[in-house]
Amino acid sequence: MHDKTLTELAASLEAGEFSSRELCQAALQRIEQLDGGLNSFITVTAEQALANADAADQARKAGHAGPLAGLPLALKDIFCTQGVRTSCGSKMLDSFVAPYDATVVEKLGHAGAVNLGKTNMDEFAMGSSNENSFYGPVKNPWDVSAVPGGSSGGSAAAVAAGLVPAALGTDTGGSIRQPAAFCGITGLKPTYGRVSRYGMVAYASSLDQGGPMARTAADCALLLETIAGHDVRDSTSVARVVPDYSAELDTSLAGLKIGLPKEYFGDGLDPEVETAVRDAIKVYESLGAKVCEVSLPHTHLAIPAYYVIAPAEASSNLSRYDGVRFGHRCEDPTDLEDLYKRTRAEGFGEEVKRRILIGTHTLSEGFFDAYYLKAQQVRRLIRQDFLDAFDDVDVLMGPTAPTPAFDLGAQKDPVSMYLQDIYTIAVNLAGIPGISVPVGFAGNRPVGLQVLAPHFAEAQLLGVAHQFQQATDWHLKRPAFGKEMA
Amino acid sequence: MAIEHADVLRAAHLARVGLSEDEATGYVDDLSRILEMVDQLQAVDTQGITPLAHPLDATQRLRPDEVTERSQRDRFQACAPATEDGLYLVPRVVE
Numbered sequence: 178m179h180d181k182t183l184t185e186l187a188a189s190l191e192a193g194e195f196s197s198r199e200l201c202q203a204a205l206q207r208i209e210q211l212d213g214g215l216n217s218f219i220t221v222t223a224e225q226a227l228a229n230a231d232a233a234d235q236a237r238k239a240g241h242a243g244p245l246a247g248l249p250l251a252l253k254d255i256f257c258t259q260g261v262r263t264s265c266g267s268k269m270l271d272s273f274v275a276p277y278d279a280t281v282v283e284k285l286g287h288a289g290a291v292n293l294g295k296t297n298m299d300e301f302a303m304g305s306s307n308e309n310s311f312y313g314p315v316k317n318p319w320d321v322s323a324v325p326g327g328s329s330g331g332s333a334a335a336v337a338a339g340l341v342p343a344a345l346g347t348d349t350g351g352s353i354r355q356p357a358a359f360c361g362i363t364g365l366k367p368t369y370g371r372v373s374r375y376g377m378v379a380y381a382s383s384l385d386q387g388g389p390m391a392r393t394a395a396d397c398a399l400l401l402e403t404i405a406g407h408d409v410r411d412s413t414s415v416a417r418v419v420p421d422y423s424a425e426l427d428t429s430l431a432g433l434k435i436g437l438p439k440e441y442f443g444d445g446l447d448p449e450v451e452t453a454v455r456d457a458i459k460v461y462e463s464l465g466a467k468v469c470e471v472s473l474p475h476t477h478l479a480i481p482a483y484y485v486i487a488p489a490e491a492s493s494n495l496s497r498y499d500g501v502r503f504g505h506r507c508e509d510p511t512d513l514e515d516l517y518k519r520t521r522a523e524g525f526g527e528e529v530k531r532r533i534l535i536g537t538h539t540l541s542e543g544f545f546d547a548y549y550l551k552a553q554q555v556r557r558l559i560r561q562d563f564l565d566a567f568d569d570v571d572v573l574m575g576p577t578a579p580t581p582a583f584d585l586g587a588q589k590d591p592v593s594m595y596l597q598d599i600y601t602i603a604v605n606l607a608g609i610p611g612i613s614v615p616v617g618f619a620g621n622r623p624v625g626l627q628v629l630a631p632h633f634a635e636a637q638l639l640g641v642a643h644q645f646q647q648a649t650d651w652h653l654k655r656p657a658f659g660k661e662m663a
Numbered sequence: 664m665a666i667e668h669a670d671v672l673r674a675a676h677l678a679r680v681g682l683s684e685d686e687a688t689g690y691v692d693d694l695s696r697i698l699e700m701v702d703q704l705q706a707v708d709t710q711g712i713t714p715l716a717h718p719l720d721a722t723q724r725l726r727p728d729e730v731t732e733r734s735q736r737d738r739f740q741a742c743a744p745a746t747e748d749g750l751y752l753v754p755r756v757v758e
Binding site for chain 1: 673690713742
């Protein structure tokens with residue numbers, strides 16, 4: 178069962194080959210036996226999951242099963258789940274039991290999906306390796322000496338190891354796409370505003386977006402059509418009709434215009450990654466697409482602009498953790514200032530503090546114009562690069578990350594870690610959607626192709642990814658990890 | 664723009680993050696290198712470019728000024744570290 182895609186499992190449940198209870202029980206067993214070697218889950222909600230699986234089985238018998246009825250999933254531990262700890266990978270929220278569900282959690286519940294638990298992540302989604310979690314690093318199932326990527330590393334590793342067929346992640350600078358690439362799965366960051374952020378713990382509010390991580394583009398389509406849509410509780414969610422993504426997967430690629438940004442194939446790109454990506458692009462040519470080179474001239478400014486804007490927004494968003502209303506509180510505070518300072522010193526990890534300090538510094542008096550305003554102006558230039566490119570081509574393609582997954586502990590310097598996101602970060606600044614699709618290996622570690630499309634062109638993105646997966650079998654490769662277990 | 668020890672302590676105080684002198688010293692180096700990387704922005708001519716605050720250039724939607732939430736104080740205070748009689752407890756601020 179664990180090798181099947183979400184779409185296949187849905188068909189099997191519908192055909193009565195097995196029940197949701199059997200399916201979820203098998204998945205929970207895999208988690209119990211295998212996750213000790215990966216650390217991809219922070220919390221497993223077995224009891225609640227089996228009750229929901231039974232409810233889905235009954236709904237199916239009664240003839241009113243939802244589109245995801247009985248299908249097991251996992252949620253990055255950034256999505257609030259009522260009655261279940263929502264830690265965001267932080268000591269600060271280790272004891273926080275959310276009093277409400279995030280909108281996407283509610284929507285998945287209405288569709289009948291069964292949540293098996295909450296996945297590990299870099300603390301407050303700040304990181305590219307999942308090594309910044311209070312709950313310890315996650316390992317990559319393709320090679321347990323490698324990182325799974327981050328910040329949605331737990332979700333990516335859990336899907337890659339067949340613990341769950343799909344999971345939700347969030348992406349502020351590449352946090353769905355890069356771990357998807359490192360773990361050999363398919364991950365979609367939707368357009369900013371496509372999926373509600375209500376109940377999704379905020380990191381950088383003008384960049385954060387939730388999205389699906391699964392084995393195939395078809396599975397991502399199935400999930401996206403469930404979680405997307407306008408939400409009055411998120412003032413930045415967009416009131417726009419949600420297309421039937423699954424129905425649009427089969428659009429032919431004949432005549433599709435693909436742009437290859439020359440800045441995405443420059444210095445620092447691992448040669449094996451480049452080969453795998455260029456081979457994938459040849460497959461697209463054989464399917465009738467036309468390929469040309471384009472330029473996104475402000476690409477080199479994306480990481481500098483991001484490391485002003487994201488920490489600035491984070492320093493503001495994370496000011497809510499004050500030891501008063503929820504979360505960690507220090508022992509025996511002498512006064513209010515001591516309460517704030519010690520609570521936050523104890524509750525936040527090093528990378529989170531680093532970003533709070535940078536954000537606070539760049540927003541402080543005397544620095545605001547030179548940093549924040551300047552970064553926002555550059556952000557417009559970066560977005561304009563994409564808009565100009567999409568005047569000439571339908572989609573852009575390149576590597577998701579410059580290298581395959583690196584070794585645990587290998588990136589010690591924060592700035593070199595930040596540079597890992599060189600191809601993904603501009604996409605968040607521009608707000609456009611992007612998907613990472615597995616296209617091969619560099620040694621024993623997977624390589625992802627990133628495909629980008631204009632705002633709200635998720636249907637095209639998913640179709641382009643799906644057509645590739647119809648013609649190739651990279652998405653069907655499974656790691657040796659956990660293979661011995663049925 | 665370099666960052667100095669005093670800047671780190673100032674930011675830590677503004678953000679109410681407790682930091683010892685030694686810890687601050689550790690951050691000076693990290694933050695300096697981050698800001699050095701960020702300083703590439705200064706080389707770009709951005710005269711006349713409107714800052715982009717929202718990736719879709721959208722503005723905040725307005726809604727009627729009506730109460731839509733019901734009071735759920737007990738439920739929300741169940742997450743708090745210390746409450747009494749429906750109030751959040753903090754160290755005494757007024758003698």
